[in-house]
Amino acid sequence: MNKLIYTGLAFLLIIVLFLPVYFISSSSDSSNLSVIKKVNLEEFNIVIGKETDLLQRALSSDAKTFNPVMATETSSTAVIGALFNGLTKTDVKTLLPEPDLAERWEKDKTGTIWRFYLRDAKWFDGKPVSADDVVFTYNQIYYNKNIPTSARDVLTIEGKPFIVKKIDDKTVEFILPKPFAPFLNAVSQPILPKHILEEYVKNNTFTSVWSVNTPPEKLIGTGAYKLSKYITGQMVIYERNPYYWEKDEEGKPLPYIKQIKAQIIKDPDVALVKFLSGEIDIYGVRPSDLPKLLPKAKEKDFTIYNLGATPSTTFICFNQNPNAPIEKYKLKWFQNQKFRQAISYAVDRKGIINIAYNGLAYPLYTAVTPAERRLFDENFYPKYEYNLKKAKEILLSIGFKEGKDGFLYDKEGNKLSFNLITNAGSKEREIIGNILKEDLKKIGIEVNFQAIDFNNLVSKLMSSGDWDAVIIGLTGTLDPYFGQNVWLSSGHMHLWNPKQKKPATDWEAKVDELFIKASTELNQKERDRLYKEAFKIIGQQQPMIFIAAPEELVAVKNKFKNVFPTVWGWYKDEYMFIP
Known part of the structure; x- marks a missing residue:
C-alpha cells in the first residue's frame, strides 16, 4: 500500500488510502475507554469498505519541494508521498x-x-x-x-x-x-x-x-493519487489515479477514496476547531487537546485511537560542523563530549513529558525508543537523570568559571551563551525550549530561544549551517540500516556534522564500523547486538540529546471503515524531519 504522510505538529500520521485506513500511534491515560480505543495488533480484522467520494484532512506546513529525491522533511513527503512507488513496499500488518x-x-x-x-x-x-x-x-x-x-x-x-x-x-x-x-x-x-x-x-x-512552483500536471508518478491543485498556504487537492493497478478482493479498483482535500493549517488550534466543525475528517491529537475532544466524541461521532510508543524522537542537537558559519569558541564547546553530557543532565525529561506531553511520552537518552522492541533496553544504554548540580560541576571541570553576573565564561572570557531554535507552531517544542532556557539559566547558561518557520529551519540545518542548537524531531525507521543517512559520518543527515569525507572522531568511526558490519550480517541476533553497541556509543557521546519519544493520538470520524492503527504505519526508508 502506498503511504501518504500526514503531519500534525510533532505528531506523525500516515494514511493508507486504499482500504480507507489510517495508521497512527497513540496512547492516553484517560479513563474514557469508549472514546480512546486501545488496539491489539494481534486481533486485526479488515472488511471491504465502500467507495468514498472525499477525505478531508489537514497538513501542518507547505511543501519545501515536490521532488521526492530531494525531500528531507515530512512537510514535503506529506504532499507528494502518494504520487510515487518503489519496486517494493512494506506491508504494515506484517x-x-x-x-x-x-x-x-x-x-x-x-x-x-x-x-x-x-x-x-x-x-x-x-x-x-x-x-x-x-x-x-x-x-x-x-x-x-x-x-x-x-x-x-x-x-x-x-x-x-x-x-x-x-x-x-x-x-x-x-x-x-x-x-x-x-x-x-x-x-x-x-x-x-x-x-x-x-x-x-x-x-x-x-x-x-x-x-x-511546478504546475501539478507536470508531476508525473505512478501512485494511487495525482496532485490536481496546490495553493501555497491554503490547499492541496488530489484525484484518484485512473491508471492505478491495485484492486480489492472483489476486483474493485483501489483506492476507494476518489478525492482528497488537504487544508494547509499551520496553527493546530485552528485545525482542532475545523475537525470539531466537520471540515476535517482526521486530526493528529495533542495531549493538551484531550479535555476538549473527549466530551465531544459521541456527539461528533469520532474515535481517538491509542497505540503506545512511537519510533519518532524529539531531541536537542548542537552544531559541530567546522565549516559552519558559527563562532569558533562555540564550536569548541559543542565538540566537547563533557559539555554535551552536562547539557543532557540539565534536561528535565520527566518534567517536560508531564508539562509538554501531558504524560504521553517516554524519556529517552539515546536514539532507541520503546517501539523498537528488539533494541530497546533501559538498563543497557547510559542515562542522564535530571541533575542541575552535576551539570554545573561538569561545566566547571572543563574550564568554565562563574562570573559576577552569575553566568559561566570559558577560559577566553566568552560568555556561555548560544542560540536555540525550533519550528514555530509546535507547542510541545516551544514548551521544551522555554523549560530548557530557564533550567540552563539556573546553572549560568544564557539561551536565546526562538521559534521559526519549519522550512526555514530545515534550510538552516541542511543548507546554510547557520545555527547553534536546535530542538527538532526525526521519524524512526523500520530497520536501523535505513537510519544510515543520520548515523554514518558520511550521511547527508548526520545532523551535527554532515557528509564527512572521513570520520571526524574515533567514536564516529566506530559507529560507522558497527553499522557497516551490521548491514551485511544475516543473523538477526548478531545484527541487533551490533546496532545496540552503536546506539550505546551514541548515548555516551550525546551528539543529539534525546528528550522524549512522544506517544501519538489521532481522532478519526467514524464514517470511515477499515481503520487499522499501527505504530509503524508511517514507515519510511530513511530518517526525515518532523514538523
Missing part, C-alpha cells in the same frame, strides 16, 4: 516487504543477484513503466554524486552501490557487493520517469526540478 511496481522477484543462491519483474503499470501521462525507468532512477539519480540525496546512504553496502541493469523491458537485475538483510526494503525508494526527467539530469538542473 512489516514484511511486498510487491509494488515489481509484481515479483527472485534471487540466486548467493543472495547477491536479484531480478525484479515489473507489472504493467503506467505513468500519469499514460506511458508504460519500463526497466529503463528503474535503471535511470538508480544509476543516473540515486548514484549520481552531483545529486545530494539521503537515499544514496541506504542504497550502498560498505560504500559500494548496487549494479543495476536492464534485462528486457520488464526485467531489471540488481547485483549486490554482498548479501544483506534489508535489501528488499531498500528498493522501495521511488522510481521516477526517465522520459520526463532525463534532460534535467543531463543539464545538471535535477536538484531544482519539480519545485513547489
Whole structure:
C-alpha cells in the first residue's frame, strides 16, 4: 500500500488510502475507554469498505519541494508521498516487504543477484513503466554524486552501490557487493520517469526540478493519487489515479477514496476547531487537546485511537560542523563530549513529558525508543537523570568559571551563551525550549530561544549551517540500516556534522564500523547486538540529546471503515524531519 504522510505538529500520521485506513500511534491515560480505543495488533480484522467520494484532512506546513529525491522533511513527503512507488513496499500488518511496481522477484543462491519483474503499470501521462525507468532512477539519480540525496546512504553496502541493469523491458537485475538483510526494503525508494526527467539530469538542473512552483500536471508518478491543485498556504487537492493497478478482493479498483482535500493549517488550534466543525475528517491529537475532544466524541461521532510508543524522537542537537558559519569558541564547546553530557543532565525529561506531553511520552537518552522492541533496553544504554548540580560541576571541570553576573565564561572570557531554535507552531517544542532556557539559566547558561518557520529551519540545518542548537524531531525507521543517512559520518543527515569525507572522531568511526558490519550480517541476533553497541556509543557521546519519544493520538470520524492503527504505519526508508 502506498503511504501518504500526514503531519500534525510533532505528531506523525500516515494514511493508507486504499482500504480507507489510517495508521497512527497513540496512547492516553484517560479513563474514557469508549472514546480512546486501545488496539491489539494481534486481533486485526479488515472488511471491504465502500467507495468514498472525499477525505478531508489537514497538513501542518507547505511543501519545501515536490521532488521526492530531494525531500528531507515530512512537510514535503506529506504532499507528494502518494504520487510515487518503489519496486517494493512494506506491508504494515506484517512489516514484511511486498510487491509494488515489481509484481515479483527472485534471487540466486548467493543472495547477491536479484531480478525484479515489473507489472504493467503506467505513468500519469499514460506511458508504460519500463526497466529503463528503474535503471535511470538508480544509476543516473540515486548514484549520481552531483545529486545530494539521503537515499544514496541506504542504497550502498560498505560504500559500494548496487549494479543495476536492464534485462528486457520488464526485467531489471540488481547485483549486490554482498548479501544483506534489508535489501528488499531498500528498493522501495521511488522510481521516477526517465522520459520526463532525463534532460534535467543531463543539464545538471535535477536538484531544482519539480519545485513547489511546478504546475501539478507536470508531476508525473505512478501512485494511487495525482496532485490536481496546490495553493501555497491554503490547499492541496488530489484525484484518484485512473491508471492505478491495485484492486480489492472483489476486483474493485483501489483506492476507494476518489478525492482528497488537504487544508494547509499551520496553527493546530485552528485545525482542532475545523475537525470539531466537520471540515476535517482526521486530526493528529495533542495531549493538551484531550479535555476538549473527549466530551465531544459521541456527539461528533469520532474515535481517538491509542497505540503506545512511537519510533519518532524529539531531541536537542548542537552544531559541530567546522565549516559552519558559527563562532569558533562555540564550536569548541559543542565538540566537547563533557559539555554535551552536562547539557543532557540539565534536561528535565520527566518534567517536560508531564508539562509538554501531558504524560504521553517516554524519556529517552539515546536514539532507541520503546517501539523498537528488539533494541530497546533501559538498563543497557547510559542515562542522564535530571541533575542541575552535576551539570554545573561538569561545566566547571572543563574550564568554565562563574562570573559576577552569575553566568559561566570559558577560559577566553566568552560568555556561555548560544542560540536555540525550533519550528514555530509546535507547542510541545516551544514548551521544551522555554523549560530548557530557564533550567540552563539556573546553572549560568544564557539561551536565546526562538521559534521559526519549519522550512526555514530545515534550510538552516541542511543548507546554510547557520545555527547553534536546535530542538527538532526525526521519524524512526523500520530497520536501523535505513537510519544510515543520520548515523554514518558520511550521511547527508548526520545532523551535527554532515557528509564527512572521513570520520571526524574515533567514536564516529566506530559507529560507522558497527553499522557497516551490521548491514551485511544475516543473523538477526548478531545484527541487533551490533546496532545496540552503536546506539550505546551514541548515548555516551550525546551528539543529539534525546528528550522524549512522544506517544501519538489521532481522532478519526467514524464514517470511515477499515481503520487499522499501527505504530509503524508511517514507515519510511530513511530518517526525515518532523514538523
